Amino acid sequence: MLQPEQQPLSAAPVPSVAGPLLFWYDRHARALPWRVSPESRTAGTPPEPYRIWLSEVMLQQTTVATVKSYFARFVDRWPTVGAVAAAPETDILGEWAGLGYYARARNLHACAKTVTDDFDGCFPRTAAELRALPGIGEYTSAAIAAIAFDEPVAVVDGNVERVVTRLFAIEAPLPGARKTIRAHVAALTPDSRPGDFAQAMMDLGATVCTPTGPACILCPLRVHCRAATQGRAAQFPVKKPKAAPPERKGAAFVAVRPADGAIWLRRRARSGMLGGMSEPPTTEWSARADGATGAEAAPFAANWRYQGAVTHGFTHFRLELEVYRAELTQEPPIAGWWSNEAARGGEALPTLMRKVLDRALADPAEPRQSPKAQPRKRAG
Ligand code: SF4
Secondary structure, eight states: OOOGGGSOGGGSOOOOOHHHHHHHHHHHOOOOTTOOOHHHHHTTOOOOHHHHHHHHHHHTTSOHHHHHHHHHHHHHHOOSHHHHHHSOHHHHHHHHTTSOOTHHHHHHHHHHHHHHHHSTTOOOSSHHHHTTSTTOOHHHHHHHHHHHHOOOOOOOOHHHHHHHHHHTTOOSOBTTTHHHHHHHHHHHOOSSSHHHHHHHHHHHHHHTSOSSSOOGGGOTTGGGOHHHHTTOGGGOSOBOOOOOOOEEEEEEEEEEETTTTEEEEEEOOSSSTTTTOEESOBOOOOSSOOOOOSGGGOSSOOOOEEEEEEEEEOSSOEEEEEEEEEEOSSOOSSSOEEEOHHHHTTSOOOHHHHHHHHHHHTOOSSOOOOOOOOOOOOOO
């Protein structure tokens, strides 16, 4: 017997989803700073590929609510793709700080340069061409091609996955069911207004077909929806249980200049985790291995005091960094720079390193007990 994900699409009737969905979208589209509303599009205002590209890169792994303020600052500071290309990478990383997944920022800069240098500042118009650019994968290329250039390609993000698995009651778990979901979306996508259709599917998932408590009563696709008909909407999408992420350890060393409270920062290597971002010196740590811990792991001698630990969740592991602090009147013997409080807001400090600084500068009344050396688990 065929598993659900193996069943041919022809076995599932393709409902006429585009008509009712677009009718709903014309009335309920979310107002987003990078979006041209359905009314404005009808009135002849085209979407701006630069804004669509920027928003889609920012939205990879990040919520709309978080992206809005970053997007506003970026377009204010760099209103065109050419302006992004001309900016120093450190400025891009500084403006990106806090958004996470910093390879996106480096790829954003590389992509802007390619579009400026090789395409005369104009984004290519098809998903296939867009996919050849730095930092643009299958989803992002499809989203830009559909939304900015109305190419009828399947656009599948997490919201769309949820809507489609419910619409067709797809029992196969994610991520294995993705191929089936994409095929369904391709079959549903209309030749007319494919960009609005893609955005409508995303909006439906974000505002009506929500992860918990979907508002089926308000849904324009209610009559077509198998999961709703079966009263099982909340059971989809089916997900493969996730294993607990491995834990990594390391230590961070915050040197403080007593005269003005400046801290010693350095730049991480361009490749690897948090590549190119600023940090107080840390031991090695990565998705594959623990770093050294304890004050003896410091990159230079000082009167290091243990300030506690901070934890941070990355996609594939959870990191615990011990935080040490020392007052230094002289420059440390490693590359870096002093960053005073006024300059710190503009530093390309990722969220993890801001947590480290907050912990180091919290200045507890009593010095904390340094953790005793314990045998550390190492995952393979
Ligand atoms: S009817 Fe309910 S479950 Fe089905 S697509 Fe609409 S909101 Fe989602």
